[in-house]
Amino acid sequence: MNEREAIQGVLEAVVNVDIDGVAEQVRAALKAGADPSAVLNEGLSAGMRIVGERFQSGEYFLTELVLAGEVLKAGLVPLETLLTKTDIQGKGAVVLATVKGDIHDLGKNLVGMMLSSAGFEVIDLGSDVSSQRIVEAVRKHQAKIVGLSLLLTPMVGSLRSAVEELTRVGLRQQVRIIIGGACTTPGLAKELGCDGHGEDAMAAVYLCEKFI
Amino acid sequence: MNSHERTTIALNLGVPDRVPVFSCTEEQNQIYEILGEKDGAIPLSLIQGGWTGKLFKLTAPLTNRIGWLTRETEKFMSKKLESDIALGYDCSWLMYSAIFNLKGNRQATDIWGKLYDLVADPDGNVDTPMYRQGLLTTPELWEAWPHPDPDKFYKTIYRVFADLQKRYGQRIYLMGSLFSGLWESATQPMGLTAFSVTLRRNPDFVRRMVKYYETIYLATIHATADAGMPAFVYSDDMGHKTGPQTSPRVLDEFFGPSLRRITGEAHKRGIKIIIHSCGNVNLLLDLFADWGFDGVHSLEPTAGIDLAVVKKQVGKKMCIFGNMDISHVLSEGTREEVEAAVKSMLQAAALDGGFIMAMTNSHNAVKVENTRWMIEYTHRYGTYPIK
Ligand code: B1M
Numbered sequence: 001m002n003e004r005e006a007i008q009g010v011l012e013a014v015v016n017v018d019i020d021g022v023a024e025q026v027r028a029a030l031k032a033g034a035d036p037s038a039v040l041n042e043g044l045s046a047g048m049r050i051v052g053e054r055f056q057s058g059e060y061f062l063t064e065l066v067l068a069g070e071v072l073k074a075g076l077v078p079l080e081t082l083l084t085k086t087d088i089q090g091k092g093a094v095v096l097a098t099v100k101g102d103i104h105d106l107g108k109n110l111v112g113m114m115l116s117s118a119g120f121e122v123i124d125l126g127s128d129v130s131s132q133r134i135v136e137a138v139r140k141h142q143a144k145i146v147g148l149s150l151l152l153t154p155m156v157g158s159l160r161s162a163v164e165e166l167t168r169v170g171l172r173q174q175v176r177i178i179i180g181g182a183c184t185t186p187g188l189a190k191e192l193g194c195d196g197h198g199e200d201a202m203a204a205v206y207l208c209e210k211f212i
Numbered sequence: 213m214n215s216h217e218r219t220t221i222a223l224n225l226g227v228p229d230r231v232p233v234f235s236c237t238e239e240q241n242q243i244y245e246i247l248g249e250k251d252g253a254i255p256l257s258l259i260q261g262g263w264t265g266k267l268f269k270l271t272a273p274l275t276n277r278i279g280w281l282t283r284e285t286e287k288f289m290s291k292k293l294e295s296d297i298a299l300g301y302d303c304s305w306l307m308y309s310a311i312f313n314l315k316g317n318r319q320a321t322d323i324w325g326k327l328y329d330l331v332a333d334p335d336g337n338v339d340t341p342m343y344r345q346g347l348l349t350t351p352e353l354w355e356a357w358p359h360p361d362p363d364k365f366y367k368t369i370y371r372v373f374a375d376l377q378k379r380y381g382q383r384i385y386l387m388g389s390l391f392s393g394l395w396e397s398a399t400q401p402m403g404l405t406a407f408s409v410t411l412r413r414n415p416d417f418v419r420r421m422v423k424y425y426e427t428i429y430l431a432t433i434h435a436t437a438d439a440g441m442p443a444f445v446y447s448d449d450m451g452h453k454t455g456p457q458t459s460p461r462v463l464d465e466f467f468g469p470s471l472r473r474i475t476g477e478a479h480k481r482g483i484k485i486i487i488h489s490c491g492n493v494n495l496l497l498d499l500f501a502d503w504g505f506d507g508v509h510s511l512e513p514t515a516g517i518d519l520a521v522v523k524k525q526v527g528k529k530m531c532i533f534g535n536m537d538i539s540h541v542l543s544e545g546t547r548e549e550v551e552a553a554v555k556s557m558l559q560a561a562a563l564d565g566g567f568i569m570a571m572t573n574s575h576n577a578v579k580v581e582n583t584r585w586m587i588e589y590t591h592r593y594g595t596y597p598i599k
Contacts, residue, residue: 019412063458067408101333103342106404106452128329128342153539154334154577182453182491183514183539200454 014047048117089121098127131165227565231594232302325401373439393448437481451491475504509533
C-alpha cells in the first residue's frame, strides 16, 4: 500500500464512522511513510468534512456526527506525539458557548467538534455561560472568533448582552461573532449586530474559515 | 358538546362542534398568573441561601426519603390543571414529573440518571431544572443505577393519576404522560455521544436498556387506564432543528418493537396514545403512524414543519396536534399575529376534523394574554363548519 492509498484508508474509516478501525488505518498510513500532518489534514480532517457534508445533506444523522467526533479522537491517538500544536490548531482560537440561561449543548458541541477537526483551537465554555466569562475567554486566548449557540427564545437577551459586553469592553472590533441554534435566524444575527449565522455545524466551519 | 366529546371526536379523526384546544403550559409564572395566586412554592433563595439553605443541604437525603419534593411537584400538577380549566382548555397534557431527588441544595437527579442544576429562570421558575449531564455514561454505570421497579412505579402513577382524574377529569379531558420516552431515556442519561458509541459497539445492551424502559411505560399505560384517564401522551423528542436525531432505520429497529407494544397495550386498555416529539420530524411521520400512535404533537413551524403537508401525509391516520409557534407568535406576537396564525392553522389542518389546536411546547416567555387569544380565536374561527 502506498502513502496515498493509506491516507485514503484513514479518510474512509472516518467517513464510515469506523471507531474501532480508524487507529489501525492511521498506523498503517504512518508505516507507509505518510507525513503525520498529511494524515491529519487529508485523512482525518478531510473525512470529517465529508461526514459534516453528509449530515448537512441529510444522509447522516446526529448519531453519526457525534460518533465521527469519537472516531476523530481515536484516530488522533497514534498521531499525538508526532504533531505540533500548529498542525492541529493552526487556524486560531474560537471561543464557543451556549448563552446564559440555556443548557442546550448538543449543537454547540457539534460545532466545536467540526471546528477542531477543521484546525481551529476551540475554547468551549460549556452551556449557561455569562457574558463576563465570554469576555474573559476572548482576552485570555486572544480569540478572533466568538461562536454563540442559542435555542431558547426567552434567552435572546443573553445573546444580546454578550454582544453588548464585548462592545462595552472594547473587544467588539477585534472579534467576529457568529450565532446558531434552533431559535436563531440570519435576521436575528443582523438585528443583534453579529457577523454571521450558521444553520448547521458545517456552516459554522465555512463561516469561521471565511473570517480568518 | 363538552370538552370530552369534542376531544374524543377529534382524536377519532372526526368533526366535533369546534376545534378543541390542548394545553402544554407548565411554567409556574404563567400558571399562577392565570390563577391570580401567589406562587406557593418555597423560593429558591430559602433553599439555597442563609441558614435555611444550610439546613436544606444537610437534610437533603431525609427530604428525599420523606418525599417532600415529590409532594410539592404533585401539588403543582393540581395547580396546572386548575389553571388549564380556568383558561378554558378542552384537554390537558398531564406530565407526571415528580421524579426528582435533591442532591444537596443546588442540584437534583432524576430517577432515570440525569443530573440537573436547581436555578431559577428570569421569571423565577424552578419547576424545569437545568439538565446538566447524564450520569450513566457506560453500560456498567447504567446496570448499577437503582432504576425504578415497574410495579412500584405503577402504584405511584396510579395513586396520582386516579386522584387528579377524580378531582379534575370531569371538567377537562386529561391525557396522562411521563417525563422522558424511550429515546430520551436511552440517550440523555448516557449522553448522545456515549449512546452513539454504545449503539455501534454494544447494540444488545441498547436493546436491553430499551426493553427495560418499555416495562416502565407499560406500567404507566396500565396506571393511566386504571385511573380512568382516556388518553396518554408519549413524550419523546426524536427531532432537532433540521431532522431526526438518528435515522428512521435505527429508531424503527431499536425502538419500534417496544413502541408498537406500548401503543398496542394502550389500545387494548381502550385509551388513545399521542406521540409528542419536538424538532423536525418530517422523516418520522409515517413511522409514528406505523407504530400505532393516534395523534402527533408539537410540529414546530420553526423546525421546518409545514402543517398542510403533515395533514396531507398522515392526517387520515393520526389526529394532528400543535404547530402554534412559541418563538414569536405566543411570546411576542400581536393580537393580529395570533389571529392570523390560528386562521392559517385551521385552514391547513382542521377543515375536515382530526385537528387539535396547541402550542408546540412551553417556556417562560410565552404570554398568558397571547395564550388567551389563541383560545379565543380557535373558538371563534374553529367552529364547524369552518369557512
Ligand atoms: C456559533 O455558531 C453556531 C453555528 C451553528 C450552530 C450553533 C452555533 N449552535 C447550533 N448550531 C447549528 O449546528 C447544530 C448542528 O447542525 C445545530 O444545533 P442544534 O442545537 O439546533 O441541534 C442539536 C445538534 C440537536 N438539537 C437539540 O439538542 C435540541 C433538540 C430539542 C428537541 C430539545 C432538547 C433535546 C432538549 N430540551 Co429543549 N429542545 C428543543 C429542541 C427542538 C429543536 N427544534 O431543536 C427546544 C430548543 N427546547 C425548547 C424548550 C422550550 C425547552 N427545552 C428544554 C430542555 C431540553 C432538554 C434538557 C430536555 C434537551 C436538551 C439536552 C441537551 N443536552 O442539549 C427546557 C429549557 C432548559 C434550558 N433552560 O435550557 C424547555 C424550556 C422545556 C421546558 N419547558 O422545560 C424549545 C425552545 C422554543 C423556543 N423558541 O424557545 C425547542 C425548540 C422545542 C420546541 N418544541 O419548541 C444547528 O442549530
